[in-house]
Ligand SMILES: *[C@@H]1O[C@H](CO)[C@@H](O)[C@H](O)[C@H]1NC(C)=O
């Protein structure tokens with residue numbers, strides 16, 4: 184019944200123009216932990232202050248000149264590969280690597296059937312063998328044993344849509360590779376993983392920690408419309424109120440959010456869901472403005488409810504889809520990762536996330552995964568979905584791209600001296 188076609192255009196676009204290199208980098212220092220510059224101006228004697236300042240400025244100019252040159256393709260990259268503080272790990276490319284994939288989805292019971300391409304008949308395996316390599320530094324290999332030990336007694340919480348669920352599943356499978364007895368890892372309520380379930384929590388008994396997922400596709404509250412509204416308004420999204428389950432996200436040790444895929448006219452207006460602020464309907468409000476307002480609500484919530492001495496907060500940016508055309512009856516994919524970004528990246532969403540997070544008064548790390556995914560049209564589920572009549576050019580096969588998001592989360596924590 185597959186009217187859907189997976190059009191595989193072997194990419195002839197492997198040009199060396201890495202997209203993103205020339206776009207402005209959002210380096211709102213305090214919050215983008217990756218980009219906090221080292222304070223090398225360590226003034227010991229006050230008389231030398233001015234001299235040091237001049238030297239420092241000269242250094243900055245020098246460094247930027249070098250980086251500028253390296254962007255132009257000159258061979259200066261390696262000279263800076265060790266300055267890890269300065270490395271934007273989200274800028275890079277996918278390289279083939281023998282140690283991938285990091286787990287076998289057939290032996291991890293937490294990969295839901297819809298994401299288990301192998302179980303759904305996918306035979307090509309090349310898409311499994313890619314490692315994300317940042318341009319200016321290395322990401323340490325995911326060491327399941329070490330991370331299991333560090334997670335003892337903790338709580339990891341994912342909040343968002345199905346893209347958060349897939350990262351949740353990926354993390355459980357990555358960690359299970361370090362567990363001797365698979366039976367000691369279980370869903371706390373004995374639930375199976377389903378698309379609409381609101382809460383799933385997997386406990387690792389030997390290590391006494393839980394990895395939880397809360398489905399909250401908008402992060403803010405959905406509810407009935409105010410009375411006397413127009414008939415087409417069946418429900419509203421209250422942009423100034425957090426989702427009713429927000430209390431359960433507090434007191435976690437690692438807290439990872441995403442939102443974006445449900446902010447479309449089809450998923451909102453077409454089903455009669457309109458925006459509301461306070462008591463009033465905002466019928467004409469554009470979706471991007473509403474998304475920004477919801478994120479601002481989320482940001483105030485983080486500031487007032489989260490003790491960032493305990494909780495490490497992350498927000499993941501939009502994960503690109505690779506549908507071919509508007510009819511959504513084919514995927515536009517390649518056989519291998521590309522060096523040029525492709526697909527629907529909805530970069531205005533990523534920009535809004537970066538802007539809002541940039542203004543938060545507490546540390547929050549943006550997981551800027553949009554470009555990583557834009558290179559990976561080869562790694563989508565496509566026709567290897569479940570049920571197989573559904574074509575899926577949005578989600579990713581597991582193992583796959585979401586594993587790299589988790590590697591970056593832990594690389595980030597470890598680099599920042601994770602306690
Ligand atoms: C995200 O990363 C890409 C690629 O490195 C970069 O071009 C873009 O500016 C970044 N966006 C933000 C908001 O940091």
Ligand SMILES: *[C@@H]1O[C@H](CO)[C@@H](O)[C@H](O)[C@H]1NC(C)=O
Pocket residue numbers: 287288289290
């Ligand atoms: C994954 O596990 C299954 C079941 O144990 C096994 O048949 C298969 O060979 C494994 N695949 C790989 C790539 O190791």
Ligand SMILES: *[C@@H]1O[C@H](CO)[C@@H](O)[C@H](O)[C@H]1NC(C)=O
Pocket residue numbers: 335336337338391
């Ligand atoms: C398990 O971790 C919790 C904290 O999440 C702690 O209160 C409890 O004492 C731990 N239990 C054991 C047996 O270590």
Ligand SMILES: *[C@@H]1O[C@H](CO)[C@@H](O)[C@H](O)[C@H]1NC(C)=O
Pocket residue numbers: 373374375
């Ligand atoms: C989960 O799925 C299995 C196999 O499909 C089924 O036997 C079991 O009853 C399900 N459990 C729940 C809690 O729905």
Ligand SMILES: *[C@@H]1O[C@H](CO)[C@@H](O)[C@H](O)[C@H]1NC(C)=O
Pocket residue numbers: 490491492
């Ligand atoms: C977090 O740590 C800082 C510095 O150690 C301390 O001043 C602050 O009171 C702590 N905040 C909370 C909420 O515990």
